[in-house]
Amino acid sequence: MRLRFLLPLALCLLAGPAFAQETSDPAPPPPPTEGDGAPPAVGEPVTSDLPVPDLSEPEPGEGESTASAQVSGRMSYQGFLEDGSGPVNGSVNFTFGLYGFASGGTALWTETQNGIQVTDGAYQVRLGSVTSLPASIFEDPVYLQVTVGSTVLTPRTELTPAPAAYVAKSVELPYSATSDWPFAVFEVIASSATGDAIRGQNGSNVGYLGESAAGVFASTADETAYGILASTSVNTSAGYFVQTSSSSHTAPALHALTTGAEAGRFTDGRVAVYEGNFQEIELDPDVNGGGEIELFDDGERRMLLRAADNSFGGAGLYLYGTDDTNTLELDANDAGSAGALYARVPGGGEGARLLGARDGSLGGELRLYQRAASGTGPTGALLLAEENDSEGGALFLNNGAGTNTIKIDAQEGSQAAGQITMYDLNGDSSIEIDGSFNGIGRVTTGEVEVTGGSDFAELFDVSGTAAPQPGYIVSIDPAEPGQLLVASEAYDRKVAGVVSGAGGVRPGLVMGQDGSLADGETPVALTGRVYVWASTENGPIQPGDLLTSSSTPGHAMRATDPARAFGATIGKAMSGLDAGEGLVLLLVQF
Secondary structure, three states, X not given: OEEEOEOOOOOEEOEOXXXXXXXXXXXXXXXXXXXXXXXXXXXOOOEOOEOOOOOOOOOOOOOOOHHHHOOOOOEEEEEEEEEOOEEOOEEEEEEEEEEOOOOOOOOOEEEEEEEEXXXXXXXXXXXXXXXXXXXXXXXXXXXXXXXXXXXXXXXXXXXXXXXXXXXXXXXXXXXXXXXXXOOOOOEEEOOOOOOOOOOOOEOOEOOOOOOOOOOOOOOOOOOOOOOOOOOOOOOOOOOOOOOXXXXXXXXXXXXXXXXXXXXXXXXXXXXXXXXXXXEEEEEEEEEOOEEEEXXXXXXXXXXXXXXXXXXXXXXXXXXXXXXXXXXXXXXXXXXXXXXXXXEEOOOOOEEEEXXXXXXXXXXXXXXXXXXXXXXXOOEEEEEEOOOOOOOOOEEEEEOOXXXXXXXXXXXXXXXXXXXXXXXXXXXXXXXXXEXXXXXXXXXXXXXXXXXXXXXXXXXXXXXXOOOOOOOOEEEEOOOOOOOEEEOOOOOOOOEEEEEOOHHHOOEEEEEOOOOOOOOOOEEEEEEEEEEEEEEOOOOOEOOOOEEEEOOOOOOEEEOOOHHHHOOOEEEEEOOOEOOOEEEEEEEEOO
């Protein structure tokens, strides 16, 4: 690794006739030029390429505290050595000592390192590589004395503050990043792609942020700044990597706190975010092979989103009610086919189901369920976009027991037309309405009850000059096959019926065939009850009298001549008429 930082004091060494020590403290130097590799001149700041202090964890010896045993007792030191002829080159023996005073006193620590290579005056050593540096000596000001061979270089150099920062509770660096010096105040660069730039560890413990066993602690007083900011420009590298060896969710790799409340927890690949004491968000990178996001409302789950909802591989979205019941489920790939939507009632039973495809190859399905005391009730209605292969849609309506009683087919069998079928309680067809049976519509049932009319009529075209009126008697037109005339002669044996609709009594059934002679615009009652216009020109009419045509156009009269009445009567009167003209209820009989 390469540790690059700005030292506040030049460590250039000079002595005697051969070596001399710089004695003046230079003013704080300007920041160095980024990437400048030339050795510094005397009195200039030194830019050092130093290894990070070894923070491995040797076992503490007997009587040695764990805290002091955590520090390896080594640190890098770089100096510059020259004699009267210039920078020194060659192998040099050094003795280093640390003192609590600028002069005099007893050495707190010493060690000798022989055969140190000096190149163009520059050398680098690792203090503590022979005799370990005790961490406690850096708690107070400390001065370094360098001896070259037998020559002691003076004055001693106070080590401030960077060499002792590895035991300090806080470090304030003397320079800040500005527009003139935009580089980082403290920069750590790993020379190996697989090495750690910084590794923080507190003994054998890795504690939560804010507790007493934190490997790395970072904070900021500025709400817009970051305690720790990590980034990477490589797609396969992590800007910030946190890992725990625990398989339990009670040992999170990253635990973030706000004042008096838990804010976030990273556990075994999962991320949980809290507001106060309630969980609000949870992310899991591996559920059924895909990611998962859960959203909560004061600790109660409200939404679950999965990238891989089931073994079929599609995504899934779940919405929850206030009792943690999944009330709405949306699957992107249900049962290996298409999308699906499930709506559930309290208790978890299904209320509705919408499938994008049925059985993997047929069209969509909508199923509505009846309410049940618990679980899913019987199907109330089922709508299929495609009942069978190459057939149209179908609607099934069921009774309270879930038995199908009505079926509507958009395409019945090989026929292209629709069909409505009703079933009795035995499941047998009781009414069938075919949209096309041998080319025409058909209704099949055991009984028909008509409540909207009381006569059976057929449609006719009525010719002649007299316009037909409801209640008029009409006769066959001998000049126009299939057409009728308003009757205008007494005892007319061509009488055919009475025009329906008089007196508010409508026909109950009307027949006719489009595009043929058996068609027309006027409904004529051929049987049943109908009101007829009548005249008393042949005497008053009493209920039960036979009625025939009269000389008054369209009017009936009492038939009193049996010989003339044969074949000319239209039925029996069911009401009377004493005098003049009026409507009489007639039971049509031929």
